[in-house]
Amino acid sequence: MRVCIMTGAGSGIGRAVAIQLAEQKLYDHIAILGRNLEALNEVCKKMQPMVQTSVWDIDLNSPQKIPQIVEQIHEKCGSIDCLLNIAGYTDPQPLLTTSLENMEMTYNVNVFAPFLLIRETVKYMKKTGGKILNVASTAGMTPRPGWLSYSSSKAAVISMSQTLTEELSEYGIKVYCVSPGRCATKLRQKLAPNEDPTTIMQPEEVAEVICNLISDRENCLDGQNIVIRKQIKPKG
Ligand SMILES: NC(=O)c1ccc[n+]([C@@H]2O[C@H](COP(=O)([O-])OP(=O)(O)OC[C@H]3O[C@@H](n4cnc5c(N)ncnc54)[C@H](OP(=O)(O)O)[C@@H]3O)[C@@H](O)[C@H]2O)c1
Numbered sequence: 011m012r013v014c015i016m017t018g019a020g021s022g023i024g025r026a027v028a029i030q031l032a033e034q035k036l037y038d039h040i041a042i043l044g045r046n047l048e049a050l051n052e053v054c055k056k057m058q059p060m061v062q063t064s065v066w067d068i069d070l071n072s073p074q075k076i077p078q079i080v081e082q083i084h085e086k087c088g089s090i091d092c093l094l095n096i097a098g099y100t101d102p103q104p105l106l107t108t109s110l111e112n113m114e115m116t117y118n119v120n121v122f123a124p125f126l127l128i129r130e131t132v133k134y135m136k137k138t139g140g141k142i143l144n145v146a147s148t149a150g151m152t153p154r155p156g157w158l159s160y161s162s163s164k165a166a167v168i169s170m171s172q173t174l175t176e177e178l179s180e181y182g183i184k185v186y187c188v189s190p191g192r193c194a195t196k197l198r199q200k201l202a203p204n205e206d207p208t209t210i211m212q213p214e215e216v217a218e219v220i221c222n223l224i225s226d227r228e229n230c231l232d233g234q235n236i237v238i239r240k241q242i243k244p245k246g
Contacts (some may be wrong), residue, residue, distance in 0.1 A: 011038045013087040013190045014224075015080070015131060018121045019069060020049030020098030024147065024193030026217035027096060032057035036225055037092060043127075044097065045069040059113070070097055070123040071115050080130035090215045092224055095124035095144045095167075099144045100160040102201055120163035125170065132178060135244040139182025141224050144188045148237060149201075156202065163190070170237045184232040186223050190216045191239035211240045 014037040018024030031040060039062040044050050047067060054063040064086070066079045084090055101112050124144055131142070147236035149157055150164025173189030178185055192198060193216050194207035219238050222228060 011087055011089045013037060013039045013041065013083070014094065015043065015083060015088050015094035015127065016094035016096060017043045017089060017127070018094075018098065018145075018242045019053050020044050020046045022197060023190065023193060023213045023216045024094075024096035025049075026055050027094065027156055027220050028212040029056055030214070030217050032060040032063075034221060034225070036221065037061055038062060039064070039087050041066060041087070042071070043068050043079065058151075061062045070119045071099075073118055073123040073126050076123065076126040077130050079242070080127065084134050084175065089138060091138065091140045091183075092244070093131045093140075094182050094224070095127060095133075095142075095222070096220075097123070098145065098147075098197055100157070100197055100200055102157045102160055102172075104156045105143050105158055116159035116163050117166075120160070121166045121170070122137065124167065128174065133181065133183070135156075135183055136178075140185040141184050141186070142174070142178075143186040143188065143220060143224055145220075146171070146187050146190045148189045151189060151235070160201075170187045171234070172233065179232075186232055187235045188216075188220060188223070189237050190234050191237065209242055211242070215240060239240045 019042045041064050042050050043066045057063050068075050070177040144167050146167040147164040149161045150168050154161040168187055171185050175185040192210040194210050194212055196229045216238050
C-alpha cells in the first residue's frame with residue numbers, strides 16, 4: 011500500500027491537492043493531519059470513492075503529538091511513501107507589534123511541525139525511499155515589510171528543504187520545496203484583504219504543480235526552490 015501523509019487539506023491549496031491526489035490515485039491511503047475536523051471530514055468524503063483516507067486530530071501549533079501520530083499511521087498502513095507539508099499560518103504584523111506569541115505560533119505551524127513530520131517520517135521512509143514536499147512562499151525569498159514572522163518562517167522552510175535534499179538523497183528520498191506567489195485562499199486574504207481573488211492564481215493551479223512533482227512522472231527536479239506563479243492579464 012502506498013501511503014501519503016499531508017497537512018493543510020481542509021482548505022485552499024491543500025484541499026485542492028487532496029482532491030487531485032485522490033482523482034489521480036497517486037497513493038492508496040492519504041493520512042490527513044489537522045484540527046478542523048469538520049472541513050477535513052468533508053474533503054475525505056470527496057476523496058473516499060477513489061482512495062482510502064484517515065484523519066488525525068492535531069493542532070500544529072502544539073506539534074509535540076507528531077511522533078506518536080506518525081508511529082500510529084505507520085502501524086496502521088505499513089509504510090510511508092510521501093509527506094506533504096502544506097499547512098501554513100500567518101498573522102502579518104510590523105516589527106513593533108510582533109509579539110513573541112505571534113513568532114512562536116507562526117514558527118510552530120510553518121517550521122517546527124514540518125521539521126518534526128519530516129524527522130519522524132524519514133525514520134520509516136529511509137528504508138524504502140520516498141518524496142517530501144514543503145510549501146514555502148515567494149515571501150520567504152524577497153523582503154516583505156510588515157510580514158516579519160511569516161516571511162522569515164518561509165525563508166527557514168526554503169533553507170531546511172535545501173539542506174535536507176542533500177542529507178536525505180542517500181536514502182532515495184527526494185525533497186521538494188515550492189514557493190507559490192499570490193493564490194486565492196483564506197491565508198492570502200489575511201495578507202492582502204483588499205485584493206480581488208479572481209485576479210490571482212487559484213488553488214487548483216498550484217495543486218496541479220504539486221501533484222506533478224510528487225507523481226512517479228517526476229524524477230529530475232529536487233533541491234531547488236520551485237516558484238509557482240502565473241501571469242494574469244489585467245481585466246478590461
Ligand atoms: N495563498 C497564497 O498566496 C500562498 C502563497 C505562498 C504560499 N502559501 C502557502 O500555502 C500553504 C497553504 O495555504 P493556503 O494559501 O492554501 O491557505 P489556507 O486555505 O488558509 O490553508 C492553510 C491551511 O493550514 C492549516 N492550518 C493553519 N494553522 C493550523 C494549525 N494550527 N493546525 C493545523 N492546521 C493548521 C489550515 O487549517 P485550519 O482550517 O485548521 O486553519 C488550512 O487548512 C501555506 O503553507 C501557505 O503559507 C500560500
